[in-house]
Amino acid sequence: MSDGQTVAADQLRLFIERIERLEEEKKGMSDDIKDVYLEAKSQGFDAKTMRKIVSLRKKEKHVRDEEDALLETYRNALGLV
Amino acid sequence: MSDGQTVAADQLRLFIERIERLEEEKKGMSDDIKDVYLEAKSQGFDAKTMRKIVSLRKKEKHVRDEEDALLETYRNALGLV
Amino acid sequence: MSDGQTVAADQLRLFIERIERLEEEKKGMSDDIKDVYLEAKSQGFDAKTMRKIVSLRKKEKHVRDEEDALLETYRNALGLV
Amino acid sequence: MSDGQTVAADQLRLFIERIERLEEEKKGMSDDIKDVYLEAKSQGFDAKTMRKIVSLRKKEKHVRDEEDALLETYRNALGLV
């Protein structure tokens, strides 16, 4: 043991385990989100529409961020502070 | 103000905000995972293959979980502890 | 010849050829687009920034379309015309 | 108006609009291609395999073009017509 092969295998195993832990946490987040939708639904809200709203707001935010970045690019190109 | 309409709108807004916070955390997880793949890649591992490994192990875990659930069903059906 | 096998092969060949013609036209479009960027570059414009603008405008249009669709969803949900 | 700034902005706008028109045409080509695959699928052909064929033929064409170019290079180097 302790040869390069083994060392590499150990490293790989550690990477895989780190990823799997993170994937589990991520799945936990997904489950939490699902629960909120269920809770909202139980209070009479329509989950499908809510998903649309969330999706739309995400895109709008993304567009706004990009607009800001583009503006910054222009400012830099024009030598402004 | 304070009529049903407004109350519902406030509730909806709160739900949306909770979801958006959770979505952000989830995105953080995704980013962390991506970072681990990049780190592994920088040490000479192949990300694509690693993804295959993670995927395979997930399926195997799923199979094992199903087997456990089936065993549990049998135990219950037979009145065993 | 003239058996089913051959007929199917002929059909397939025709489909493939139609696709390849369309792919060529598509590539022509890509080349034209590339030329416009080059021409703009030759007049002092930054192609990378221009690409960002084009991309951003596309996203903005998409978001606007979605907003309209969501509004429509609300109107329907509220029984409005 | 009519200062350099405005002229440049107008030029940029025109370039952007030309690109957007071309992008739309390109999208039309993509849609046409997709339609052909759907039509082929409706007649029992497998789209995935067809894509492989198209891809392979493209590579082969590319190889042939490279060979031709190399041959041309040699001919020129040797002063042949």
Next chain:
DNA sequence: CCGACAGCCAAAGGCC
């Protein structure tokens, strides 16, 4: 040549 990005496809999850 590499690294980033968009398009395409297959798979998963939610909804009816």
Next chain:
DNA sequence: GGCCTTTGGCTGTCGG
């Protein structure tokens, strides 16, 4: 249980 929308991964393309 089927439809269908969304997500994740892969491939091909483009610019640096």
